[in-house]
Amino acid sequence: EDQVTQSPEALRLQEGESSSLNCSYTVSGLRGLFWYRQDPGKGPEFLFTLYSAGEEKEKERLKATLTKKESFLHITAPKPEDSATYLCAVQGPYGQNFVFGPGTRLSVLP
């Protein structure tokens, strides 16, 4: 059974204080790993798709990396507007569905 865990559950940073969020997964044949951002009361907003170990993608202050067992979302010099819940999801080789992790609630204080 595909499983996704995320850590930490919640993270509080000062503005400018860089950090990383972890997503660990178990899936038989990864088709894709996805990072989403979700603001309170809103649907998830797509950030990145990673397909194979060693792959990296960047967008503004965010950088996502992937290994065979986990993915990291690195946040460099975060700003208060980066505060949100960050969700990780995986898709296995046969299923159409995404399996989501529980998310990391990030708070960036000014």
Added chain:
Amino acid sequence: GAVVSQHPSWVICKSGTSVKIECRSLDFQATTMFWYRQFPKQSLMLMATSNEGSKATYEQGVEKDKFLINHASLTLSTLTVTSAHPEDSSFYICSARFTPENTEAFFGQGTRLTVV
């Protein structure tokens, strides 16, 4: 990215009534749509997969007679919560893909359902 629109954004209904939530892909045709449920501070739980022109596939534990899904066109899927009860109060989110195999998934803004 592609746009998926949900309507309404929030709804309050009385216990025992039914409520319909619409999910539309605005600028692409979606052969597959997914319906999720999310409780406060929890992640998204898949309820069902909806393929255009065929019956929806429900996840284990989801009552198909209570959560009616219709995907009559390539741009519209609807979720009807029948005989709603307070425990059905939740945040419902849909997502859509171009094809069943396509990995990109786009999400609607969600619908907050409150049953009183």
